[in-house]
Amino acid sequence: MAAILRGSRNVWGRIRHVDYTLVSSRSMASKTQVGFIGLGNMGNPMAKNLLKHGYPVIATDVFPESCKELQELGAQIVDNPAEVADKADRIVTMLPSSPNVIDVYTGANGILKKVKKGSLLIDSSTIDPAVSKEMALAVEKMGAVFMDAPVSGGVGAATSGKLTFMVGGVEEEFTAAQELLSCMGANVVYCGAVGTGQAAKICNNMLLAIGMIGTSETMNLGIRLGLDPKLLAKILNMSSGRCWSSDTYNPVPGVMEGVPSGNNYQGGFGTQLMAKDLGLAQATATNTKTPVPLGSLAHQIYRMMCARGYAGKDFSSVFMFLREDEKEEGQ
Amino acid sequence: MAAILRGSRNVWGRIRHVDYTLVSSRSMASKTQVGFIGLGNMGNPMAKNLLKHGYPVIATDVFPESCKELQELGAQIVDNPAEVADKADRIVTMLPSSPNVIDVYTGANGILKKVKKGSLLIDSSTIDPAVSKEMALAVEKMGAVFMDAPVSGGVGAATSGKLTFMVGGVEEEFTAAQELLSCMGANVVYCGAVGTGQAAKICNNMLLAIGMIGTSETMNLGIRLGLDPKLLAKILNMSSGRCWSSDTYNPVPGVMEGVPSGNNYQGGFGTQLMAKDLGLAQATATNTKTPVPLGSLAHQIYRMMCARGYAGKDFSSVFMFLREDEKEEGQ
Amino acid sequence: MAAILRGSRNVWGRIRHVDYTLVSSRSMASKTQVGFIGLGNMGNPMAKNLLKHGYPVIATDVFPESCKELQELGAQIVDNPAEVADKADRIVTMLPSSPNVIDVYTGANGILKKVKKGSLLIDSSTIDPAVSKEMALAVEKMGAVFMDAPVSGGVGAATSGKLTFMVGGVEEEFTAAQELLSCMGANVVYCGAVGTGQAAKICNNMLLAIGMIGTSETMNLGIRLGLDPKLLAKILNMSSGRCWSSDTYNPVPGVMEGVPSGNNYQGGFGTQLMAKDLGLAQATATNTKTPVPLGSLAHQIYRMMCARGYAGKDFSSVFMFLREDEKEEGQ
Amino acid sequence: MAAILRGSRNVWGRIRHVDYTLVSSRSMASKTQVGFIGLGNMGNPMAKNLLKHGYPVIATDVFPESCKELQELGAQIVDNPAEVADKADRIVTMLPSSPNVIDVYTGANGILKKVKKGSLLIDSSTIDPAVSKEMALAVEKMGAVFMDAPVSGGVGAATSGKLTFMVGGVEEEFTAAQELLSCMGANVVYCGAVGTGQAAKICNNMLLAIGMIGTSETMNLGIRLGLDPKLLAKILNMSSGRCWSSDTYNPVPGVMEGVPSGNNYQGGFGTQLMAKDLGLAQATATNTKTPVPLGSLAHQIYRMMCARGYAGKDFSSVFMFLREDEKEEGQ
Known part of the structure; x- marks a missing residue:
């Protein structure tokens, strides 16, 4: 032919x-x-x-x-x-x-x-x-x-x-x-079209970061209010708070097995890599003049974590970052 | 006796x-x-x-x-x-x-x-x-x-x-x-113990608000980058960005049926009520000295929405709030 | 009489x-x-x-x-x-x-x-x-x-x-x-009327915290972009970026004398006290349904600092909190 | 020669x-x-x-x-x-x-x-x-x-x-x-060195935006708590909350003369231009991996304002954006 x-x-x-x-x-x-x-x-x-x-x-x-x-x-x-x-x-x-x-x-x-x-x-x-x-x-x-x-x-x-x-x-x-x-x-x-593969990746990871930080804040708050973390995770996962970070990759040590939170946040997806992807999301949002308030704050939080020694830990370690650190507090 | x-x-x-x-x-x-x-x-x-x-x-x-x-x-x-x-x-x-x-x-x-x-x-x-x-x-x-x-x-x-x-x-x-x-x-x-019912409710709704705003930002960014909203929702829902707001209550008109976004954001859970619950979450976090950066910003965003005429609309209308409003832009 | x-x-x-x-x-x-x-x-x-x-x-x-x-x-x-x-x-x-x-x-x-x-x-x-x-x-x-x-x-x-x-x-x-x-x-x-004394105090301290964190972010960014910190402070102070934290209480060590930044952030106004005042501002804003997005984030940042060992340092130490900490990075 | x-x-x-x-x-x-x-x-x-x-x-x-x-x-x-x-x-x-x-x-x-x-x-x-x-x-x-x-x-x-x-x-x-x-x-x-002129400009405008939004939030909160806006401005300006936006370019109509807030926010420095400069600050911070949490949120707020019809107004109109809008509220 x-x-x-x-x-x-x-x-x-x-x-x-x-x-x-x-x-x-x-x-x-x-x-x-x-x-x-x-x-x-x-x-x-x-x-x-x-x-x-x-x-x-x-x-x-x-x-x-x-x-x-x-x-x-x-x-x-x-x-x-x-x-x-x-x-x-x-x-x-x-x-x-x-x-x-x-x-x-x-x-x-x-x-x-x-x-x-x-x-x-x-x-x-x-x-x-x-x-x-x-x-x-x-x-x-x-x-x-x-x-x-x-x-x-x-x-x-x-x-x-x-x-x-x-x-x-x-x-x-x-x-x-x-x-x-x-x-x-x-x-x-x-x-x-060309570029939408990147767009989908960036969008997913931005929402992932928001969900992970949100889950970490929520679990930390619930624990301080007297809730058992496993029970709280169960309640969230049967309710409208459910997300991948709460039901598949829970950031609180002891809630799930086989995830980085159970292994001192080793392995998984590094905070530094997440910060890089959020930087891309931020740049893309800036270029397209799209407001992304939570995505932007998530970027900043992962950036602060990199500046405080979390660069190499899994991104679910934001739970530890937000949690009271008694040793440091004792200064 | x-x-x-x-x-x-x-x-x-x-x-x-x-x-x-x-x-x-x-x-x-x-x-x-x-x-x-x-x-x-x-x-x-x-x-x-x-x-x-x-x-x-x-x-x-x-x-x-x-x-x-x-x-x-x-x-x-x-x-x-x-x-x-x-x-x-x-x-x-x-x-x-x-x-x-x-x-x-x-x-x-x-x-x-x-x-x-x-x-x-x-x-x-x-x-x-x-x-x-x-x-x-x-x-x-x-x-x-x-x-x-x-x-x-x-x-x-x-x-x-x-x-x-x-x-x-x-x-x-x-x-x-x-x-x-x-x-x-x-x-x-x-x-x-007493109070943990409230704690669970407040925690769930805080994470819900974060997920909803995050989903709205993400969908809006993806659309501006050329992604079809239904396809983007499908990709998120099979990936780590998945959450209740993306897979069950999507805020973008036309992506799902039977949710407020398909009905001009009427019915559902009002922005004013969400702002009230986030205020409780904020107060509780303040009292227990718990950092909740995204929860706090979510509260502020719903508060700004109340100040801009969204008080009575479903809380998924944050998608519209973040999106470019061409009529207003024309001023 | x-x-x-x-x-x-x-x-x-x-x-x-x-x-x-x-x-x-x-x-x-x-x-x-x-x-x-x-x-x-x-x-x-x-x-x-x-x-x-x-x-x-x-x-x-x-x-x-x-x-x-x-x-x-x-x-x-x-x-x-x-x-x-x-x-x-x-x-x-x-x-x-x-x-x-x-x-x-x-x-x-x-x-x-x-x-x-x-x-x-x-x-x-x-x-x-x-x-x-x-x-x-x-x-x-x-x-x-x-x-x-x-x-x-x-x-x-x-x-x-x-x-x-x-x-x-x-x-x-x-x-x-x-x-x-x-x-x-x-x-x-x-x-x-009664309460306005408190209101004035809370308002001042909220704006103070915003100015201090903003000054710290700005000085840190400028230094990374190659500006001399003293020169940057001078430029800000003769321009529209000027504020009390930049011209009277600069948070960068070496820029000014007689302030806590020159003395390892000892003395001055403790981070914990600032976090308390921002909690009051937050509660008051929540009760009056007033959006305070930056005030709210400032509160969260000082709260995170308390959780990371800065509770007793002067509130200008937010400059150190945001800055890359090489020792910790080396973990 | x-x-x-x-x-x-x-x-x-x-x-x-x-x-x-x-x-x-x-x-x-x-x-x-x-x-x-x-x-x-x-x-x-x-x-x-x-x-x-x-x-x-x-x-x-x-x-x-x-x-x-x-x-x-x-x-x-x-x-x-x-x-x-x-x-x-x-x-x-x-x-x-x-x-x-x-x-x-x-x-x-x-x-x-x-x-x-x-x-x-x-x-x-x-x-x-x-x-x-x-x-x-x-x-x-x-x-x-x-x-x-x-x-x-x-x-x-x-x-x-x-x-x-x-x-x-x-x-x-x-x-x-x-x-x-x-x-x-x-x-x-x-x-x-080359580039530091831009750096100084960007740094100044980022701090300016933070100061302006902070001043607007603070003035709005104070007014709601019963303070007279002129008196509040006077108190801030003799205290540590003082900044260029409070003492030279106050965003509240009636507090100062000869500034855009007294002229329906016409003239001055447009919200869209501020959003552009904040986008540069954001990009620069992202590239140098510098955390700028308030600068980043300020960028998002000006971006949201552009999406809500404020693009052409002076950047001090953020006071109006944050303030309750009764007409819209009446919906």
Whole structure:
């Protein structure tokens, strides 16, 4: 069948030049090489899961030592993102923050230096949705496709392949993205245009932080008023106060098992990472002139916690932060 | 005489003088007269449900016209709380605020003027737990029993007998209270010592307010970032952002059916009432020196809403309050 | 001269029965005994200043040891407030909180047991203005006069007689109050009806707390952005950011001399006391349904500081609380 | 040739290549042409003041009609920033926001296309200090000098030449900048390295917003507690609650004359502009991980006000926003 140019269309007031025929041919060529850029705590197990599912992986990272384990498992390691793009037409990126993403895509040795027409570039970093949109435009100009696909779930979920991916981008490409992402995650949710994956991630984590601080305040107040914490949790969970932080990840030691509050707030999702995500939510809200009073205060509370020694503890440790600390009080 | 003084015990540093034998004999004498004081929007349907369950009701209210309907249904109406106490040894009170409760119990024509030894007095008003404790002490001095049993659920739940009661008081009396309360509610939860019913109610509503404002901010931010509100609600509800306000009472018009957001925020739980409960939470937190930063800001937001014309709308209208109002913007 | 009943008038819907002639005769009888109840850190130097100005002082305190110093200086010490009221028709009270004031006035051995008609009772405690109004009504029923006169200025100002008194009460009595208060303070300001002295004090301290936290946030942000703290303070103080906390009591060590920030936040006005005053502001705002979003958050921040070991430090230590603490960070 | 390369030095890890001799020769050549880019509400009167002081002005603006008035007064109008840079070696820019600044400096027809070595470029826009630093680096690469010099004071101060300039940049260049800026302002303050001018501006306005909202809450609370607003303002202003918003720009109608609160909050500094500056403060705090709880809440409150019709009113109208609105309440 002859290639059909499905045409360009207007996104954010600009013209698209993607040839979807090339795209289609790429998506169908399964089990060909997949690029992976960023082999940190999250990227490493994600790339391994691609290997496990039979995909040849070609990878790179700014820290050479991060590549060793993957290399031993059979991945090809190259020097920089441009070389990855030279050899793979499907690439997943997993990077710490917006500047890293900008550099990996548009830098001197960035993907765009050698990206092939029709390539599918999936960014699983959690970054400002405005940066995702910028990257999408730059990628599009090269005739390739960009999708943002941030994850929820931590290192554990990355290792067991149980991440949730929230995906933004052209709907026609979602199936192709899903093919790869479902090797690494249990849920792959299509959210809409480019940037909406990030938006969904940021929104969820903002509400999560609000719920966690709210639950911590409430449990602390109830305990001081004489309520048994387990009983209070039970009452909240059968009432309108119920939320994920009260019924699944309760911050009060002893109320639930198998959560960080039962293990001195080790493991889980670090306060510093939550503060970073809330910073993104804050920046996005500021840019769109959206009032987020509780989200904003939640950001500040996690920021204060970072300044007071909680940076590395699970974000449910806000319960301890708010609670009276008798030793310190004794000064 | 079979009565055995089970002895006094120390509660909050004072001596109790309750004869539990009298109490026992009272509790077993079912279907004898039940007193009901406070026939407002909530009290009226609650008292009707007692009648429906075959209890003779003797009632009073400061507004005589509030008594008519119940009188026509067979209740005996008397002039004041003291007369109710003279004729019934089980009494339910349902009043708007702490000063009303203090007056109905300890005022010139209050219950305590004629309360019988061994009587069971159940207060379903939502008030400061410190006032509940004061009332309990005063009641106890008269040889009677006081329990606080505030409700969750509005006029609809009161009418259909589906309220949830959160009960604080002596555990031995819970069965007797439950017998009456289960005529008016679907759930009757024992919370602990006197005041803990109020504490549980206040805690739940504080977390509810935080969750509702948080959900409204989050939905508003997501919509501005290009997410479809129904899809965003779905994503939150399968993720860690999930809460009662997102999955059961979503504040965004069109996301769910059968909730106030689908009906111009009419019905439901008024902003003014939420502001009142948050004021109680605030006062209680202040008195116990408990930090509640989000609870406190939630209180202020509902207070600002009352000042801006939202007093009578459902508390989920905070979504509209935070959202850009184009008409006003045009000024 | 015959007593003339200048008549009763309606205050808060009740009838007054004060004989102002008696009042007048009392006010003119200067240098007769003055009662003083509450000889704590503040009350002790205040009473001494009355002695210095030639007033015979008759005093009491719940802690007998607090009375020794004053006794050695010539004051007469009695057992309880009632005895003070029996012997003096002008009494100043200086107590820690509302319950103490209620007890000292209306308790079993309270002032009201023996207060003389026409007595002038001045309460310099910082308490809820609603309690001041209650006391005023109770005092008035006994034919005496009550004024609230809380102070600003700490132990230093109390010792040097440089306190500021904010006075609420009947305007005709202000001169009589001023005669005594000016022995202990440099400014005596008439604020209006009973309770407005407290209102003024609470309002000032709420704005003070907001200004102090705001200054601390601002200085911290500026320093992180590369500004020299002294230069930043200078710029703020010549611009619209200027406030008492930036120009008179700067919270950053090294910016000013002679303030607690230069002395490891010792001395000054303790965080715990500020938290107490903000609790009063919060309660008053809640009762009057007044939105105070920043005041409310300021309260919560000082409350969190108390929970984190800052209770005894000067309230300007919020600068340290917000600043990154490297030692703790290293955990 | 007398030119001496005073040497390069390291700023933010990069090498500087500015020839300060060229710079010096330029600074001394007074009353030669000065470029001005951005002739809006602020830029227009500022450029006029340069003309008044005898400087030939060469100007441009994206809106041709904005240039007419200045042209009639003798300024030369050109098409774009590059042409300004081609003809003037001292240029002042006054633009609405960061993207405009980036475009005017680095865009297709931007200043940097034709900037001369040794030129002095002064940006008086209020923008993110990080953008100022970026611009400084780009300008420096061309051998020219960049300074940030945002203003405080509104259109009135711009017209009367009474602005305050907060200047960041190489100290050796401050005298040259001061020569121009003192034609337009009464105070020209040197703040430190590039970006510190913006930092000082942002810090001042954040503290200003906190002080204004705090003053409004406090005045409102005091009024509700029965205090006369003028008296309350007087008490605050002689006490520790004193701030610029209470003593110079009181937000309560009737307390002061000649301020926007006396004129239905018209004129002055718009709520929308304050919200913009607070957004910059927020972004800067987020980027530097600095907790600013009150600054953050102040930002949210001004954001909510924009959403409720206050965008165009003076920022002191927050007093009206917080105050009970009886008409709306009557719904």
